[in-house]
Amino acid sequence: xxxxISTVNIVKNQKVTAGDVLLTLEAMKMDAVLHAPHDxxxxxxxxxxxxxxxxxx
Numbered sequence: 162x163x164x165x166i167s168t169v170n171i172v173k174n175q176k177v178t179a180g181d182v183l184l185t186l187e188a189m190k191m192d193a194v195l196h197a198p199h200d201x202x203x204x205x206x207x208x209x210x211x212x213x214x215x216x217x218x
Contacts, residue, residue, distance in 0.1 A: 164188030175203050 168185040171177065177197040186193045 164193075167192070171203055173203065177201055177203060 164186045165188070166184055167187045170182050170184060177183065178200045179197055181197045183195045183197055186195065
């Protein structure tokens with residue numbers, strides 16, 4: 162189902178704890194929130210994430 166990443170609540174090198182909201186996806190007028198599964202240091206750069214995505218392969 163195609164969707165859009167509407168909010169990104171993380172930055173590079175940010176420490177997150179289990180349950181923190183990482184980002185929000187919007188698809189078909191519904192929001193899906195992605196939470197951190199465990200405590201972690203995010204070393205991946207987060208940029209250009211407010212674009213359309215598709216996961217129907």
